[in-house]
Amino acid sequence: MRVPNHIGIIPDGNRRWAVDKGLSKENGYSSGLNPGLILYHLCKKSGVKELTYYGFTTDNTKRPANQRIAFTKACIDAVEMLSKEDAELLVLGNYQSPMFPKELLPYTKRKTFGKGGIKINFLVNYGWEWDLGSLTSNNSSNRKIISNCLKSYDISRVDLIIRWGGRRRLSGFLPVQSIYSDFYIIDDYWPDFNEDHYYKALEWYNTQDITLGG
Amino acid sequence: MRVPNHIGIIPDGNRRWAVDKGLSKENGYSSGLNPGLILYHLCKKSGVKELTYYGFTTDNTKRPANQRIAFTKACIDAVEMLSKEDAELLVLGNYQSPMFPKELLPYTKRKTFGKGGIKINFLVNYGWEWDLGSLTSNNSSNRKIISNCLKSYDISRVDLIIRWGGRRRLSGFLPVQSIYSDFYIIDDYWPDFNEDHYYKALEWYNTQDITLGG
Numbered sequence: 001m002r003v004p005n006h007i008g009i010i011p012d013g014n015r016r017w018a019v020d021k022g023l024s025k026e027n028g029y030s031s032g033l034n035p036g037l038i039l040y041h042l043c044k045k046s047g048v049k050e051l052t053y054y055g056f057t058t059d060n061t062k063r064p065a066n067q068r069i070a071f072t073k074a075c076i077d078a079v080e081m082l083s084k085e086d087a088e089l090l091v092l093g094n095y096q097s098p099m100f101p102k103e104l105l106p107y108t109k110r111k112t113f114g115k116g117g118i119k120i121n122f123l124v125n126y127g128w129e130w131d132l133g134s135l136t137s138n139n140s141s142n143r144k145i146i147s148n149c150l151k152s153y154d155i156s157r158v159d160l161i162i163r164w165g166g167r168r169r170l171s172g173f174l175p176v177q178s179i180y181s182d183f184y185i186i187d188d189y190w191p192d193f194n195e196d197h198y199y200k201a202l203e204w205y206n207t208q209d210i211t212l213g214g
Numbered sequence: 215m216r217v218p219n220h221i222g223i224i225p226d227g228n229r230r231w232a233v234d235k236g237l238s239k240e241n242g243y244s245s246g247l248n249p250g251l252i253l254y255h256l257c258k259k260s261g262v263k264e265l266t267y268y269g270f271t272t273d274n275t276k277r278p279a280n281q282r283i284a285f286t287k288a289c290i291d292a293v294e295m296l297s298k299e300d301a302e303l304l305v306l307g308n309y310q311s312p313m314f315p316k317e318l319l320p321y322t323k324r325k326t327f328g329k330g331g332i333k334i335n336f337l338v339n340y341g342w343e344w345d346l347g348s349l350t351s352n353n354s355s356n357r358k359i360i361s362n363c364l365k366s367y368d369i370s371r372v373d374l375i376i377r378w379g380g381r382r383r384l385s386g387f388l389p390v391q392s393i394y395s396d397f398y399i400i401d402d403y404w405p406d407f408n409e410d411h412y413y414k415a416l417e418w419y420n421t422q423d424i425t426l427g428g
Contacts, residue, residue: 059427094355128393132346133355141308141347168397171427175389179342183382183397213273213385
């Protein structure tokens with residue numbers, strides 16, 4: 001079975017899950033922590049080399065404050081949880097903004113936790129405009145030069161993106177790294193994650209003809 | 215019904231269609247011309263304001279020469295066909311490369327044909343690296359400034375991308391304009407286009423909750 005090197009995770013549907021459960025929207029995020037940890041272990045077991053979680057974006061911070069506080073806390077908890085595992089961990093996002101939680105500043109340079117191994121990227125207060133904002137005027141159309149000028153230069157091409165919650169869009173997720181990503185949608189909400197979602201996504205990816213435009 | 219302002223078309227599957235018909239791969243492209251024209255008329259009738267066709271990319275030009283010649287000819291024919299309709303037509307792509315057909319040079323500045331009206335963009339020898347390659351060193355994270363620095367500055371945000379041929383990927387299609395695009399996949403190959411594909415895509419788009427991250 002052809003396993004993707006790099007999987008991107010868009011863990012959507014937390015608010016809709018909460019509303020379905022009769023909770024208020026901000027109460028959906030904490031139930032996304034455990035799925036994130038299970039998924040990490042599944043990826044490690046499959047031999048995935050890099051995993052990127054979409055935490056929150058600069059656009060998301062325009063939501064009501066109680067939601068913003070709740071998803072920020074969930075991201076802090078998730079990163080601290082992952083730092084107890086074996087990982088090469090990086091938190092990437094606009095850390096110069098007040099929306100970036102100071103608790104995560106120590107993670108904005110990639111660091112090895114435990115025995116390292118799998119690269120984990122966690123996008124926090126990420127914006128595509130922030131990522132592309134430092135492209136220099138070399139006026140080069142060389143892909144390597146462009147990629148090296150991105151703020152996300154340390155994140156490699158994403159092979160497979162899995163999005164929970166049924167929406168069929170990227171919502172600003174790493175526009176350059178996802179140029180050739182295969183995109184798999186799961187209708188269930190992220191807090192309703194189960195292992196089968198992951199295995200179905202891998203099976204599907206295995207049937208895709210990866211041509212990179214050739 | 216909420217009609218998308220801007221639809222992106224990824225007309226994939228021409229080669230697979232040809233092979234299924236017992237033809238050689240390069241014979242699949244010319245059968246994509248008529249679908250393109252029908253789609254133009256459907257979009258115009260629905261009130262779509264802008265339509266972008268994915269012709270070929272810098273990556274595609276690495277395919278065998280007979281295929282490259284065939285898809286280049288199909289793009290020339292398609293643009294000339296559309297120039298006989300009412301449209302504000304622009305061909306966008308790296309026109310400084312030998313892979314860009316000289317027949318299409320007159321179309322690289324937007325021009326009004328017939329009574330104008332709908333904006334039509336046709337990507338020819340387009341590469342994401344070419345598009346992003348002239349981002350200047352303003353070091354700005356302002357979305358408008360970034361968008362205005364793109365080679366594709368005259369192409370607006372894409373609301374709905376429809377891809378034929380079953381693949382679930384963008385393959386480099388306008389990475390900045392497709393940040394929030396909803397992505398609809400049709401398993402049939404592009405030469406097997408029928409009107410129902412289009413109407414089903416519009417119906418699906420109508421049910422999507424467009425949040426732009428909010």
